[in-house]
Amino acid sequence: MSFLPLLHSADAGAARRVRPWRLPLAAGLLAALAACGGGGGDATDPPVAATTSYTAGAITGFGSVIVNGVRFDDSAATVEDDDGVRHGADDLRLGVQVEVVASSIDRVAGTGVATLIRFGSEIKGPVESVDVAAGRLTVLGQAVMVTPRTVFDDSLAGGLAGVALDALVEVHGQYDAAQAAVVATRIEAEDSTSAYRLRGELQALDTAARTFRIGEALIRYDDATRLDTALANGARVKLRLQTTPVDGAWLATRVQGGRSGLDDGDHAEAEVTGRITAWTSATAFSVDGLHVDARSATFREGPAGVVLGALVEVEGRIENGVLIASQVHLEDEDDEDEHERGEDYELHGTVTGLDTAARQFSLRGLTVRYSDGTVWRDLSEAQLADGLQVEVKGNLSADGTVLEATRVSAEDD
Template structure:
């Protein structure tokens, strides 16, 4: 049965649009016509990086990854329950794919920073000396209902999103309040300056004391790093307790299919660049948006296969309309599938997989009506993020028997 599709967010098979590389790559074999085959002859390895845009499995870059048996951890290596996965979190997914879909084996969340808010503006905030831009598609956790208006100077927050290495500006895809008094602060960013004699490095507006710390090989201005920090400054400096590479790349060097969304962090030419530190060979890629808009800091989605640690691209898409690409029609759209946990008939909201959904507006129903929205009923919700940054306003709800 062909899955129903929302008018704005299309569920796609994970290998759609990609021709798997023949040399050294395991090819998928589709079901043969009339042969009675019930599945592929072999499973293929899958790798993805990008924000979570939906649930019912998790949805990353438009692809559904079954997370039922996945190992979930944060970027400190601390194990988490899959209930900790939230909309807008940037994740790194490894799994096995087939004609039946993709089963995630591991999911790692990657935040940009955790630290105190120093200032709040109309559409941005400053955390650890870094400017973070907030957009209408930025998700906030339930304790920050109201979005940026609920954030105050002095709050400790965790930010997920993308970093424009050309400008040093961060764009948040999710912001959470982080109340733990023991967790160190942390920051992922590009080194603006490194003074070996003074043992300091600068990231945006933060000057960091790295004395006594092991440093990544070749550390210099322009390096992408991830730094853990003591919670209290000393002499106006943040004090590092760990400095390591900020690149996001697979430990294993080969994946049959990969889809990576992120910022270009190194740029040699339109066919040779890196995304979030992962080298890309786009010499054989299709550029639906052309190549003129490509450059350092540009947000892209690259599809292909990872061979010997390099993402050999078959397609490169620019995700920023300001740089000659197409603003994604799905940007900000959310899909949630699961059983209803609770319903508030008065407020006209329901909760599915921890997400509050409003059905108070103009909603298209399939196989039922609003009266059929009861706890335990399985639904597939399509909608958009509300102005409060927390609630999803449903535009379409499909009810399953």
């Protein structure tokens, strides 16, 4: 599959409970900044009239689709990639970055009804180096970091150790500007592709030589390159590349703007989880190119930690392409509470491929393994059977390919 990467955030994100500190969105927030570095302004604009919500982050569960702790019903949603190609909901996978347009979200129940889901990847290309001990690899000239929450496609047995040099992979993730690396939320093996894909910050633009760099990758463009956005140092761009380099450079066949944010109007509610990729101040920054005006926001942990590369959760509304924040929350990547409780991921679905000897089954395309430590609710291990509707919470195995169940609960059909 080949898709856009959307938000940049550091980990796949836990299937979180809706936090009690989240407040209703305030009407009459400040007018949207025309650019991230904008200064003061009058709070005279009326509230956004739109009744839709916008959510961006990594998929942390299914049943239907769970993003940022909200369970979205996707039964009637349009699912598409960044080229506008339609897909079925079954093409969505754990760890994939998505943007969700939905109805107004019920914050108490943590639910919404999705109308549009767009998803994608950060990089599709060849593996140039692998360092299992450091949890890093290089793909298409880009540094990629692996965390305990990185999901590996089950075809990559052993996780990072199963990634071979020169193999073709697709990396879903979020860019950490402070470390100049993509933090992977999902890595998939690909058999073949007609074009490589890359998203990142354009640097070292040489208009005479018609070259620029994304990370360590040298990119060349020519008269045949489709330029859908202006080329400028610091711009976030999305590239389609030929698969054979010429004189050490990759030839771009298309260059597009690479910012997150669906260009389909304003949204009365918005919540994004991601890393700060551009920063002017704690009240004027960007998350993957999506400008944030936080002048009227409440900072739960204070504004001091809102810096370049910080992992944040921002709530507010989107108006004129700007996220006007009402809440800014710093995500604690070192807090292992939810991880230790087995709450990183949550799956709802039908049991298939039950193997009682191996103590595992399949659920939503992922292998689930249970053990003596698994807690059973409203059913026992002996009652587990193919066709049964269950909810599973758990953490990834050490290699990132299996969900180790900490809790299995029966659900109504």
